[in-house]
Amino acid sequence: MDAFGPKKGIFPSGMGRRIGGRLLIFLFMMLFLSVIVFYVSRLAPGDPLEAFYGDATQSMTAPEMEAARTRLGLDGSITEQYVKWAASVIQGDFGISLRHKRPAWDVVRPLIGNTLILGGTAYIVVFVLAVILALFCARFEDSLADRLICKIATAAFYIPTFWLGVVLVLIFSVNLRLLPSSGAYDIGKAGSFSNRVRHMILPMIVMVASHLWFYAYMIRNKLLDEIRRDYVLLARSKGLGRTRILITHCLRNVLPTIVNIMAISIPHVLSGTYVAEAVFNYPGIGALAVSSAKYHDYNLLMLMVMLTGVLVIISSMLAQSINEIIDPRMKAGEEAY
Amino acid sequence: MDPFEITQNRETVLELRNLSVSFDTPDGEVEAVRDVSLSLAAGETVAIVGESGCGKTVMCQSVMKLLPNTARIKQGNIIVCGEDITNYKDRQMRNLRGSTLSMIFQDPMTTLNPTVPIGKQITESLRLHGKMSAAAAHGRAVELLNLVGIDNPERKMKLQPHYFSGGMRQRCVLAIALAMSPKILFADEPTTSLDVTIQANMLDLLRDIQKKTGVAVALISHDLGVVARIADRVAVMYAGKIVEIGTAEDVFYDPRHPYTWGLMGALPSVAIETGTLRQIPGMPPSLLSPPPGDAFAVRNEYALAIDYEKMPPMFKISDTHSAATWLLDSRAPLVAPPVRNHIRQDVSKSENLRAVGKETIIKVVDYVQHFRVSQSLTIEAVRGVSLELRRGEVFGLVGESGCGKSTIARAIMGIYKPTSGKIYFKDKLVSDRRSYRANRRETARGAQIIFQDSAAALNQRMTAEEIVSEPLVINRMCKSRRELHDRTAELLALVGLDSAYLTKSPPELSGGQRQRLAIARSIAMAPDVIIADEPIASLDVSIQAQIVTLFQKLQRERGFTFLFIAHDLSMVRFICDRVGVMYAGRLVEMAPTDELFSSPHHPYTIALLSATPSPDPVSERAKKIVQFKPELDAADGKMRELSTEHFVRGLF
Numbered sequence: 001m002d003a004f005g006p007k008k009g010i011f012p013s014g015m016g017r018r019i020g021g022r023l024l025i026f027l028f029m030m031l032f033l034s035v036i037v038f039y040v041s042r043l044a045p046g047d048p049l050e051a052f053y054g055d056a057t058q059s060m061t062a063p064e065m066e067a068a069r070t071r072l073g074l075d076g077s078i079t080e081q082y083v084k085w086a087a088s089v090i091q092g093d094f095g096i097s098l099r100h101k102r103p104a105w106d107v108v109r110p111l112i113g114n115t116l117i118l119g120g121t122a123y124i125v126v127f128v129l130a131v132i133l134a135l136f137c138a139r140f141e142d143s144l145a146d147r148l149i150c151k152i153a154t155a156a157f158y159i160p161t162f163w164l165g166v167v168l169v170l171i172f173s174v175n176l177r178l179l180p181s182s183g184a185y186d187i188g189k190a191g192s193f194s195n196r197v198r199h200m201i202l203p204m205i206v207m208v209a210s211h212l213w214f215y216a217y218m219i220r221n222k223l224l225d226e227i228r229r230d231y232v233l234l235a236r237s238k239g240l241g242r243t244r245i246l247i248t249h250c251l252r253n254v255l256p257t258i259v260n261i262m263a264i265s266i267p268h269v270l271s272g273t274y275v276a277e278a279v280f281n282y283p284g285i286g287a288l289a290v291s292s293a294k295y296h297d298y299n300l301l302m303l304m305v306m307l308t309g310v311l312v313i314i315s316s317m318l319a320q321s322i323n324e325i326i327d328p329r330m331k332a333g334e335e336a337y
Numbered sequence: 338m339d340p341f342e343i344t345q346n347r348e349t350v351l352e353l354r355n356l357s358v359s360f361d362t363p364d365g366e367v368e369a370v371r372d373v374s375l376s377l378a379a380g381e382t383v384a385i386v387g388e389s390g391c392g393k394t395v396m397c398q399s400v401m402k403l404l405p406n407t408a409r410i411k412q413g414n415i416i417v418c419g420e421d422i423t424n425y426k427d428r429q430m431r432n433l434r435g436s437t438l439s440m441i442f443q444d445p446m447t448t449l450n451p452t453v454p455i456g457k458q459i460t461e462s463l464r465l466h467g468k469m470s471a472a473a474a475h476g477r478a479v480e481l482l483n484l485v486g487i488d489n490p491e492r493k494m495k496l497q498p499h500y501f502s503g504g505m506r507q508r509c510v511l512a513i514a515l516a517m518s519p520k521i522l523f524a525d526e527p528t529t530s531l532d533v534t535i536q537a538n539m540l541d542l543l544r545d546i547q548k549k550t551g552v553a554v555a556l557i558s559h560d561l562g563v564v565a566r567i568a569d570r571v572a573v574m575y576a577g578k579i580v581e582i583g584t585a586e587d588v589f590y591d592p593r594h595p596y597t598w599g600l601m602g603a604l605p606s607v608a609i610e611t612g613t614l615r616q617i618p619g620m621p622p623s624l625l626s627p628p629p630g631d632a633f634a635v636r637n638e639y640a641l642a643i644d645y646e647k648m649p650p651m652f653k654i655s656d657t658h659s660a661a662t663w664l665l666d667s668r669a670p671l672v673a674p675p676v677r678n679h680i681r682q683d684v685s686k687s688e689n690l691r692a693v694g695k696e697t698i699i700k701v702v703d704y705v706q707h708f709r710v711s712q713s714l715t716i717e718a719v720r721g722v723s724l725e726l727r728r729g730e731v732f733g734l735v736g737e738s739g740c741g742k743s744t745i746a747r748a749i750m751g752i753y754k755p756t757s758g759k760i761y762f763k764d765k766l767v768s769d770r771r772s773y774r775a776n777r778r779e780t781a782r783g784a785q786i787i788f789q790d791s792a793a794a795l796n797q798r799m800t801a802e803e804i805v806s807e808p809l810v811i812n813r814m815c816k817s818r819r820e821l822h823d824r825t826a827e828l829l830a831l832v833g834l835d836s837a838y839l840t841k842s843p844p845e846l847s848g849g850q851r852q853r854l855a856i857a858r859s860i861a862m863a864p865d866v867i868i869a870d871e872p873i874a875s876l877d878v879s880i881q882a883q884i885v886t887l888f889q890k891l892q893r894e895r896g897f898t899f900l901f902i903a904h905d906l907s908m909v910r911f912i913c914d915r916v917g918v919m920y921a922g923r924l925v926e927m928a929p930t931d932e933l934f935s936s937p938h939h940p941y942t943i944a945l946l947s948a949t950p951s952p953d954p955v956s957e958r959a960k961k962i963v964q965f966k967p968e969l970d971a972a973d974g975k976m977r978e979l980s981t982e983h984f985v986r987g988l989f
Binding site: 229231234236237238240241248249252253255326328329 | 401403427428431432433434435436438439440442444447448449450451452453461462465466497499510513514516
C-alpha cells in the first residue's frame with residue numbers, strides 16, 4: 001500500500017460512517033443517561049405531589065391524590081412513566097415543572113443565558129490563563145516564581161469557593177463599594193453591557209480562582225514531561241531556545257491532553273457556576289438545578305440533566321475530532337500502519 | 338580511501354584539550370569523561386567506540402552543551418573552529434547549535450516531534466539561523482530531502498513523522514542536522530535501531546554526504562563493523578577515558594590496548610576460526626570513584642602491578658596511533674596480542690561436536706498468522722511458514738524487524754493461536770487450544786522462551802529466587818521448601834550467579850545479569866527447547882560474548898535445542914547449525930550455516946549478507962552493498978531443495 005497516496009474510501013463514505021457512528025453513540029448515551037437519572041431520582045424518598053400542591057396535599061383525599069397523579073403523569077410504574085416521558089420529549093415537550101407550575105422549558109429559558117455567559121466566560125478565562133501560567137512555570141522550571149505558583153496552586157485548592165465569595169463581597173462591595181454584591185444587573189439596566197460586566201466580575205474571580213490553579217498545575221506537569229522527550233534534544237541541537245521549544249514543539253503535543261481536560265471539565269466548571277450563583281444571588285440555572293432535585297421536580301430535573309449531558313457528550317466528541325486534526329495518529333489504527 | 342586525497346593540513350574544526358566532565362548526583366560526583374583529548378579535522382570521520390556508560394555520549398553532548406544542569410565541565414577546553422567555547426552560555430551556544438554543530442540521535446522513532454510536519458521541522462533552523470524567507474527555506478528543505486534520498490520531497494514535507502519508516506525518519510533527522518551545512522556532525526549511534534540493510538544504506542549515505550559537504554563526523558558506536566565501514570580514525574573509550582586512538586587500520590589491524598583486544602576478541606566474526614568467543618571478565622567500574630590506576634586493570638589478564646597504582650599515559654606508537662597502557666612502556670614485558678584480526682570470509686566454522694539427532698522436536702507446518710487491527714486493516718504477520726527443529730540443534734531465524742520471526746516463536750510457545758497451519762511439539766499438536774491443554778504438562782514445560790528486553794520481561798518486584806523458582810512451584814517439581822531453595826541456587830550457579838543474587842530483584846542487576854537470570858528461569862524446567870528471541874541484542878559486546886558462551890556451555894552440557902532469533906548475522910553464523918532467513922512473513926531460504934553463508938541463493942539473503950558489516954576496514958570500505966528489490970521475491974514461490982538441506986523460495 002502506498003502510504004502517501006490518497007487512501008481510498010476515507011472520504012466521503014468513511015467520513016460519513018464515522019459521523020453516523022458517533023451520532024449513534026450519542027443517542028445511545030443520552031438514552032442510557034436518561035434512564036439512569038429517571039430511575040435514580042425516583043428512588044429518593046418523598047412525594048412529588050408536595051412540590052406541586054405544597055401543604056395542600058395534607059387535606060387531599062386519596063381519590064383526589066390519585067387523580068392529581070394521573071393528571072401530572074405520576075401514575076403507573078416507573079417504566080411506564082419513563083416511556084410516557086420519553087415519548088413526549090421526542091416531540092419536544094419536556095413536561096411541566098411541578099414546583100413552578102409552568103412548562104419546564106419556560107422556567108429554564110430565561111436563566112440559561114445568564115449561566116452560559118458566566119460559565120462560558122469563566123471557562124475560557126480559566127484555560128487561557130492556565131496555559132499561559134503553565135508555559136511560564138515550565139519555562140522557568142524550579143525557579144522561585146515557578147515554585148511559588150505551585151505552592152499557591154496547592155493552597156488555592158483548599159480554599160472553599162463560597163468562603164472566597166463572601167470575603168470578596170466584604171472587601172469590594174461592603175467596604176470599598178466598588179462592585180455590586182448580587183444579581184446579574186441592576187433593576188432597569190438589563191440591556192446595559194457595562195452594568196452586566198460589573199456584576200460578573202466578582203463571580204468570575206471566584207470561579208477562576210477556584211479552577212485555574214488546578215488546571216495550570218496539571219498542564220505545567222504535562223509540559224515538563226514533554227520537555228524531557230528525545231525530540232526536544234533534537235530541537236535544542238537545532239539551536240532553538242527553551243521558550244520556543246515549549247511553544248512550537250511541546251505545547252502542540254500537550255494540546256490533545258488540554259483539549260480532553262477541557263471537555264471533561266465542563267461539568268466541573270458548571271458546578272462551580274452553581275456555587276457562584278448561590279453566593280452572589282446570580283439568576284442562573286444553578287439554583288434551579290439544586291431545588292429541582294430537592295423538591296422532586298422530576299421534569300425540571302430531567303431537563304437540566306439532559307442539557308448538561310448533551311453539552312458534555314457533544315464537547316467530548318468535539319474534543320476527539322479536534323485531536324484528530326492536531327494529531328492524525330489518533331484516528332485509531334486507521335493510518336498508523 | 339582515495340590514495341591521492343590530501344589528508345594532511347586539513348583544517349581542525351574541533352579540538353578537545355584534557356576535557357573532564359562530571360555529574361553531581363545524590364551519591365556523589367560521577368566522573369563521566371576523564372581527561373580526554375581529541376581533534377577532528379574537516380571532512381574526516383572519527384569513530385568513538387566503547388561499551389555503554391563509557392562516556393562517549395556525554396563527551397559529544399558536552400561539546401553541544403546539551404547535558405542536564407547537573408553536569409559540569411571540570412577542566413579542559415573545547416575549541417570549535419579556533420574559538421574556545423568552554424565557557425559559552427546557553428545564549429551563545431544557541432547560535433552554534435544547528436549552524437556549526439549538529440547532532441543526530443539513536444532512535445529516529447522518538448527524536449522527531451510526532452505532531453509537527455517534517456518540512457516544518459527542517460525549515461525551523463533555516464528560518465532561525467539563516468534568516469531565510471519561508472519560500473527560500475522551503476526550497477532548501479526540498480533540496481535537503483533530495484540530498485538524503487527521500488523521493489517526492491515536495492509532498493512529504495507536509496507529512497508528520499508517523500507516515501515514515503524508521504530508516505526514512507533517520508534520513509529526515511539527518512536532513513534537519515545538515516540544514517545549515519554544519520562543520521561538525523555528531524552521530525550518536527545513528528544506525529543502532531535500524532535493520533541491517535537499512536543501516537548499510539544509511540552509512541553509505543553518511544559517507545556520500547560527507548564527501549559532498551566536507552562535514553566532520555564524530556560517530557559514536559558500539560558496533561565495530563559499522564565503525565570499520567565509515568571511520569577514518571577510531572578512538573576507543575573505556576571508563577571515561579580514551580584508551581586507544583589511531584587510524585581505522587591502526588586500531589583494527591594492530592590493536593595495542595588490552596581492552597581493544599577484548600572488544601575485538603568478543604566479535605563472533607573474529608572468533609569464528611577458534612570457535613570460542615573471548616570474554617572480558619567482569620563489568621566496567623563505577624565512575625563514582627574511579628580506581629586510581631588503569632580502570633581496566635581488574636578485567637585485564639595482562640595487568641601489571643603498576644596498572645593498579647598509576648594511570649598509564651598515552652604512549653605513542655606511530656604518528657597516528659597511540660594507546661594508554663603500561664604494556665607499551667619500555668620496561669614492560671612483551672605481550673603478543675591474543676587476537677589476530679584477520680577476517681577471512683571464506684573460513685568455515687570449526688567442526689562442531691554437537692550431536693544433532695534426526696528426531697524432529699518441533700514441527701511447524703504452513704503456519705499463517707493474521708492480526709486484525711481494525712475493520713479495514715489486517716496484518717499478515719506470517720504468511721505460510723514450514724520448518725522443523727531437530728533435537729540438539731541450534732536453529733537461527735533471521736530477518737528484518739516485522740518479518741514475523743517473533744510471531745513464530747510465540748506461536749510455538751502456544752501464546753498465539755494460528756490463523757491456519759499446525760505446530761507440533763514432539764508429535765503433539767500445540768496450535769490447537771484443546772490439544773495444547775491436554776498435553777500441557779509436556780508442552781508448557783518442554784519449551785521455554787527468553788526475551789530480548791529482560792528488564793521488561795521480568796517482574797520488577799520479585800526477587801531472583803522467586804523468579805527462578807516460580808515455574809518449579811507451579812509445576813510442583815520440588816517436594817520441600819528446602820529442596821526448592823537448593824534447586825534455585827543450583828540453577829543460578831549454573832548461569833554464573835552466586836547465591837548472593839537470590840535476594841536481588843531485576844532493577845538491582847545489570848543487563849547481562851538479568852539475561853542470566855532469564856536463562857536460569859528458562860532452564861528451571863529442564864525443557865527440551867529454548868526459544869531465545871533476540872537474547873543479546875540489547876547487551877554490550879563483551880556481555881554478549883559472556884551470554885553466548887553461556888548458551889554454548891549449557892547446550893553442550895544439557896543438549897538443549899535452541900531456536901535463536903536474531904538480526905546479528907555474525908552471531909548467528911557463530912553459534913547456529915542451521916539458519917532460516919525470513920522476509921515479509923515467509924521463509925525465503927533455509928540451509929546449514931556454512932552453506933548459507935558461502936553460497937546464498939535468494940536475492941534477499943544475498944542483500945542481507947552483503948549489508949552485514951564486518952570489522953575489517955579495508956574490505957568494508959571496498960564492499961558494494963547489494964540492494965534487494967521486493968519484486969524479486971516471487972509471490973507464489975515454493976520452497977525448493979537446491980542441495981541437501983538447502984531450501985530456497987522460488988527459483989534462483
